[in-house]
Amino acid sequence: MEKLGIDLWGLLWQAVAFGVLVFGLYKLLYRPTLRMLDERAQRIRQGLADADRARRRLEEAEREYVARLEEASREGQRKVSEATQAAQRLRDEILAQARQEAAALIMQARQQIEAEQRQALEEVRAHIAELAVEAARRVVRASLDEEAQRRLVEEFLADEMRQ
Amino acid sequence: MGKGPWINGRTARALALAAQLGTAVAASLGLAIGGGLLLDRWLKTWPVFLLLGIAVGLLASWYTIASLARELPGQKKRNKEHNLKDE
Amino acid sequence: MEITLAAEPVARLGDVVITNTMITSAIVVLLLLAVAAVYRARLSTDSPGRFQSLIESVLEFVLNLCEATAGKELGRRVFPLVCTFFVFILTANWFGLLPGFSAIWVVNFEGHRVPLLRAANSDLNMTLAMALIAVGTVQVLGVTTRGLAGYLKELATPLFLAPIHIISEISHVISLAGRLFGNIFGGEVLLLVMYSILPYVVPALFVGLEALFGFIQALIFTVLSVVYISLAAGAEEAPSAHAA
Numbered sequence: 191m192e193k194l195g196i197d198l199w200g201l202l203w204q205a206v207a208f209g210v211l212v213f214g215l216y217k218l219l220y221r222p223t224l225r226m227l228d229e230r231a232q233r234i235r236q237g238l239a240d241a242d243r244a245r246r247r248l249e250e251a252e253r254e255y256v257a258r259l260e261e262a263s264r265e266g267q268r269k270v271s272e273a274t275q276a277a278q279r280l281r282d283e284i285l286a287q288a289r290q291e292a293a294a295l296i297m298q299a300r301q302q303i304e305a306e307q308r309q310a311l312e313e314v315r316a317h318i319a320e321l322a323v324e325a326a327r328r329v330v331r332a333s334l335d336e337e338a339q340r341r342l343v344e345e346f347l348a349d350e351m352r353q
Numbered sequence: 354m355g356k357g358p359w360i361n362g363r364t365a366r367a368l369a370l371a372a373q374l375g376t377a378v379a380a381s382l383g384l385a386i387g388g389g390l391l392l393d394r395w396l397k398t399w400p401v402f403l404l405l406g407i408a409v410g411l412l413a414s415w416y417t418i419a420s421l422a423r424e425l426p427g428q429k430k431r432n433k434e435h436n437l438k439d440e
Numbered sequence: 441m442e443i444t445l446a447a448e449p450v451a452r453l454g455d456v457v458i459t460n461t462m463i464t465s466a467i468v469v470l471l472l473l474a475v476a477a478v479y480r481a482r483l484s485t486d487s488p489g490r491f492q493s494l495i496e497s498v499l500e501f502v503l504n505l506c507e508a509t510a511g512k513e514l515g516r517r518v519f520p521l522v523c524t525f526f527v528f529i530l531t532a533n534w535f536g537l538l539p540g541f542s543a544i545w546v547v548n549f550e551g552h553r554v555p556l557l558r559a560a561n562s563d564l565n566m567t568l569a570m571a572l573i574a575v576g577t578v579q580v581l582g583v584t585t586r587g588l589a590g591y592l593k594e595l596a597t598p599l600f601l602a603p604i605h606i607i608s609e610i611s612h613v614i615s616l617a618g619r620l621f622g623n624i625f626g627g628e629v630l631l632l633v634m635y636s637i638l639p640y641v642v643p644a645l646f647v648g649l650e651a652l653f654g655f656i657q658a659l660i661f662t663v664l665s666v667v668y669i670s671l672a673a674g675a676e677e678a679p680s681a682h683a684a
Contacts, residue, residue: 195446200565201572203462208570211469212524218476220520223499226485233485362505368656369663376615377608384607384614413607420608424667 321350370421377421378414385410443629447563448554450546460555461563468532468560502526505663510670514581518669521577525570526662532560533624533654537647542632561624561657564617571617574665575609578672585673616664623657 325346329339389406393399447459479495488496502523506515535541536559544556560566583591596602627650634643 193445194564195444196564196568199456200447200459200462200563201569204465204560204563204566205569205573207462207465207469208524208528208566208573211472211528212521214469214473215476215524215527216520218473218480219495220499220523222480222483223496224503224516224519226483227496227500227503229485362508365505365659365663366509366667369660369667372619372660373615373664376619377611380611380614380618381607384610409603409607412601413604413611416601416604417608417611420671424671 321346366424370424374418374421377417381413381417382407382410385413443632445564445625447558447565448548448552449550450548450554450556452549459563460558461560461566464536464557465532465560465563465566467557468528468535471535472527472531498527499523502662506666509663509666510673514670514673515666518577518581518666521573522662522666522669525574525665526658529561529570529620529658529661530655532566533658534651536560536562536624536628537631537650537654542628559624559628561620562628564621567617567621568613570620570661571613574616574661574668575613577665578612578668579609581669582672612664612668616661620657620661623653627653 325343328342328346386403386406389402389404389409392402392406396402447461449457450460450463451458479492482489482492484492503515503519506519506522509515510518536557541557541559542555545553546556548554579591582594586594595605631643631646631650634646
């Protein structure tokens with residue numbers, strides 16, 4: 191042992207020197223470095239997660255935008271078709287009303303015409319009756335002879351024909 | 354240094370184990386034979402413990418080789434299968 | 441020129457002797473602590489400079505090694521010890537290669553001329569202390585994960601293999617300490633011889649080679665300590681065990 195240079199004191203000195211180094215490096219080197227490496231790894235993970243989240247948020251926003259756009263387009267179409275329908279309805283209404291009015295007018299006109307016809311007929315009838323009465327009166331007045339009667343009727347008829 | 358291309362963990366392991374094989378064998382043999390010689394001198398039984406020491410030393414070096422070689426890269430799988438069979 | 445396995449004593453304080461490797465290891469420890477203090481003061485999560493990035497990459501390399509071998513949780517727990525093995529051994533090995541490192545000579549209390557500094561890992565006390573800490577940690581982890589009874593049971597199963605298990609554990613200490621010591625001490629001797637034979641030109645080449653060996657030895661010690669620790673704790677083998 192002595193020849194090899196091994197002695198307890200030397201062993202102890204070197205072991206203590208090494209132990210001091212382990213302790214000192216642990217405090218000064220390993221612990222801060224490991225902490226920093228962990229922190230850095232954590233930060234990288236965090237950064238990746240953040241980027242991922244941002245990407246997802248962007249995608250979501252994009253989807254939402256597209257959805258809104260589609261909805262707006264649908265809404266517009268709906269409004270247009272609604273307006274078209276409303277216009278159609280209005281047109282139909284107007285037309286129907288116009289037809290109704292026209293029909294009413296025609297009906298009225300027809301009634302009036304009928305009334306006038308009736309009245310005219312009435313008048314003619316009355317006139318004829320009057321004429322008949324007149325003719326009868328003249329017949330009675332001239333009932334002296336047949337000649338006179340015939341002349342009278344012919345006169346009357348000629349009068350009527352002239353009218 | 355670091356993960357330089359000229360040395361990696363696998364190479365370092367193989368290198369260290371290979372380097373250890375020779376010295377560990379020599380140390381095992383030397384320890385056993387030396388112990389045997391000391392015992393012989395103390396008990397005045399030469400060459401009983403010397404021969405015993407040689408035998409033990411050979412066994413110990415074989416054991417040391419086996420335990421180190423098991424750690425060599427590429428031996429892992431076979432070793433695990435071996436262990437499984439043993440159990 | 442005299443080369444001894446044992447570290448040369450430089451000074452004596454009362455009963456205790458201070459060797460040149462003790463001085464070197466103390467200097468390396470203080471140097472590393474100083475660097476760490478500067479690092480700590482400048483630490484920034486968002487804008488790491490070159491200095492911080494370099495240290496970070498070293499730590500991440502060792503952290504990956506730990507987590508891949510011993511699992512995420514245990515790997516993190518033993519990381520401070522394992523990383524200190526790597527950082528200290530590497531720094532001590534490279535520190536010993538600096539030009540002029542072994543050029544300072546002093547006369548010690550015994551009247552011998554000795555170098556003031558000597559590579560810390562060329563002293564078995566240093567490498568043995570670290571190996572004992574590593575294997576000791578392994579035993580402690582074995583006890584804490586399996587309980588004392590379970591730990592002893594595993595050690596003595598089957599009973600006649602108990603001495604072999606114990607020898608094997610001790611051999612881990614010896615081989616960890618011995619290889620690191622042998623490599624660095626051998627390198628020191630080689631460089632010393634080279635400097636005395638052919639100053640300046642050839643040694644530069646060997647210094648480069650020794651720098652590579654110094655790195656490899658630091659790596660080996662570190663990897664082995666993690667492997668032993670993961671074995672002792674029966675760590676669930678991480679799926680990426682070999683991918684670090």
